[in-house]
Amino acid sequence: xxxxxxxxxxxxxxxxxxxxxxxxxxxxxGFRLALVGCVAIAFLLLGVLLWDVVRDGAGRLNVDFITxxxxxNADQAGIQGALWGTxxxxxxxxxxIIPVGVATAIYLEEYADNDRWYNRLIEVNxxxxxxxxSIVYGILGLAFLVRGPLSLGPVVxxxxxxxxxxxxxxxxxxxxxxxxxxxxxxxEGSMALGATQWQTIWRQVLPASIPGIATGVILALSRAIGExxxxxxxxTATFVAFDPDGVNSLFTAMPIQIFDWISRPSNDVNDYLPxxxxxxxxxxxxxxxMNAVAIWLRNRYEQKW
Amino acid sequence: MVEAxxxxxxxxxxxxxxxxxxxxxxEMIIKGVLILAAFIxxxxxxxxxxxxxxxxxxxxxxxxxxxxxxxxxxxxxFNPPSFGVLPLILGTFVVSAIAMVVAVPLGLGxxxxxxxxxxxxxxxxxxxxxxxxxxxxxxxFGYFALTFFTPEILRGLFGNEVQIFNGLxxxxxxxxxxxxxxxxxxxxxxxxxxxxxxxxxxxxxxxKLQVSTRVVFPAALSGIVAGxxxxxxxxxxxxxxxxxxxxxxxxxxxxxFKPMETMTAFIGATGKGDISTGSTAYKTIFAVGMTLFVxxxxxxxxxxxxxxxxxxxxx
Numbered sequence: 001x002x003x004x005x006x007x008x009x010x011x012x013x014x015x016x017x018x019x020x021x022x023x024x025x026x027x028x029x030g031f032r033l034a035l036v037g038c039v040a041i042a043f044l045l046l047g048v049l050l051w052d053v054v055r056d057g058a059g060r061l062n063v064d065f066i067t068x069x070x071x072x073n074a075d076q077a078g079i080q081g082a083l084w085g086t087x088x089x090x091x092x093x094x095x096x097i098i099p100v101g102v103a104t105a106i107y108l109e110e111y112a113d114n115d116r117w118y119n120r121l122i123e124v125n126x127x128x129x130x131x132x133x134s135i136v137y138g139i140l141g142l143a144f145l146v147r148g149p150l151s152l153g154p155v156v157x158x159x160x161x162x163x164x165x166x167x168x169x170x171x172x173x174x175x176x177x178x179x180x181x182x183x184x185x186x187x188e189g190s191m192a193l194g195a196t197q198w199q200t201i202w203r204q205v206l207p208a209s210i211p212g213i214a215t216g217v218i219l220a221l222s223r224a225i226g227e228x229x230x231x232x233x234x235x236t237a238t239f240v241a242f243d244p245d246g247v248n249s250l251f252t253a254m255p256i257q258i259f260d261w262i263s264r265p266s267n268d269v270n271d272y273l274p275x276x277x278x279x280x281x282x283x284x285x286x287x288x289x290m291n292a293v294a295i296w297l298r299n300r301y302e303q304k305w
Numbered sequence: 306m307v308e309a310x311x312x313x314x315x316x317x318x319x320x321x322x323x324x325x326x327x328x329x330x331x332e333m334i335i336k337g338v339l340i341l342a343a344f345i346x347x348x349x350x351x352x353x354x355x356x357x358x359x360x361x362x363x364x365x366x367x368x369x370x371x372x373x374x375x376x377x378x379x380x381x382x383f384n385p386p387s388f389g390v391l392p393l394i395l396g397t398f399v400v401s402a403i404a405m406v407v408a409v410p411l412g413l414g415x416x417x418x419x420x421x422x423x424x425x426x427x428x429x430x431x432x433x434x435x436x437x438x439x440x441x442x443x444x445x446f447g448y449f450a451l452t453f454f455t456p457e458i459l460r461g462l463f464g465n466e467v468q469i470f471n472g473l474x475x476x477x478x479x480x481x482x483x484x485x486x487x488x489x490x491x492x493x494x495x496x497x498x499x500x501x502x503x504x505x506x507x508x509x510x511x512x513k514l515q516v517s518t519r520v521v522f523p524a525a526l527s528g529i530v531a532g533x534x535x536x537x538x539x540x541x542x543x544x545x546x547x548x549x550x551x552x553x554x555x556x557x558x559x560x561x562f563k564p565m566e567t568m569t570a571f572i573g574a575t576g577k578g579d580i581s582t583g584s585t586a587y588k589t590i591f592a593v594g595m596t597l598f599v600x601x602x603x604x605x606x607x608x609x610x611x612x613x614x615x616x617x618x619x620x
Contacts, residue, residue, distance in 0.1 A: 027512075027514055028513055028514045031514045032422060035414045037414070038412075039431060039435065041411060042411055042438060042484050045438075046434070046437060046441075049441070049453075053445065053449070103338065104339070107339035107343045111336055111339060111340075112343075122346060125350050126346050128602065128606065129346055129349060131539070131605040132598070132602075132605070133538075133541070134542070134544065135572050135573060138572075138576065139356060139357065140356050142576070143356030143357075143591070144352055147582050148356070168349070197332060198332050228545050229443075229545055232576050233572060233590070235579070258448070283445075287440070287441075
């Protein structure tokens, strides 16, 4: 009886009326300020980080830096070998993730029957792979590509494929979203005109989803380009004074070179930290350019159905 | 099939077949190729598990599993070596806990702001900038933690008691870089809460604060939990910041002013050196990697489950 009585009586005198309206407003504004504060703190850290890197590295970032090889003499050292190494492994990575990622996305969106256990398995598997720590991919690359069955050694092909496996889920997820955004009516129209399923996909669905897929690929590559941990684990060389000349060539990459400079003991004669900061600046400039292309692609070709 | 055909004949009508008159082999081959591509991701997981398992089993042939799981001394390269993994797990735990103390309030605050308070135009500019925190390579954060955050900020606050490599700087900076992970999943979940719930609460006289924290937040709780768990999983798996700023000395203690080696930092530091295949040092990479993989796998599956839960409720 009491419980029942309480539920009815509870509203009683309305609390909103009881409490002075100003107290409520103060609380509301305070909460809002706290939320804005959360965003502001995050922005502040980002700002200080950029400022710190520019302050340390801008003096060293010049043409000589980009056209000199690694050297134990900090005044003469540059990033050329690492820059070309990064370009090579990104090339291998792109050649791997584009066909495999797009094919997987097409299969999951256009063919897969979601009630089948193996399709659900693939899906959960991809979600999980997207969250596996990157260093674990390094272990995979070490055990299967660099040593073990394939025994490629720490070469361009092994580095590119390791990073490719790491960012494959990014391409698949972006590709699926792009394909899903193509309305079913397009497919139905094509099929009604007598096209087969593959003709419909190849001539209607894919062309319409290319901007989304391309954006996903660029985002994947811009994640891969900054990855350091997997390359460390597969044993990427740190002191390379030549440009790679093929997929079987030894290489080093920009993040590895930066890591090497950070780890070296600096002294009055050789200060490696400005080199590390200059390398970081160069890496971030490349990243900004890649993201600018991605944003441009999205805005330029995004289709509203 | 056969039964259906027989029944159609009984009724004297030809069976209606809604299929192509002849099989299209080209289409079937293409589908086969696509399935193969999709299975590469399954093969990747299998490859990870196999590569970890093989060397881990061989590692436990040399080191008793009990010494590994319960030992409190991790000195694999000493003579005689000791393989107690607990200091690495404790280091990972402390660094991740510090990271969560930073990331959970900031990430959830940012997500409530983006989902409930920010105007669409503000959101469109704030969100990409916030996501930069996840887009900047982690080695950059490592450099920042080591060359600026520890010497300028932490030593400024706590004095020279803070060593140049320490768990605190690593934890705080890792916390910042998982803010976007937590914020974007939590925001997705809160945006998926139907407007009618908010309108109902406003109609009953709720203030914006009350509606956000007492209606939207609980309604989106499973998505928020998913985001936090995924953020934790990223903190546990983060390597470069802890490798550069956290130090490479395992600590069986809780002093965050001192170096703390995490599981990932150990793998990175060991992988950096040139180690020969088959040596015990080589196998430790896999044993520690296995431990890391299992811990993050559990968190990831947990998070995927929770995401699915809120999607089912509101979509």
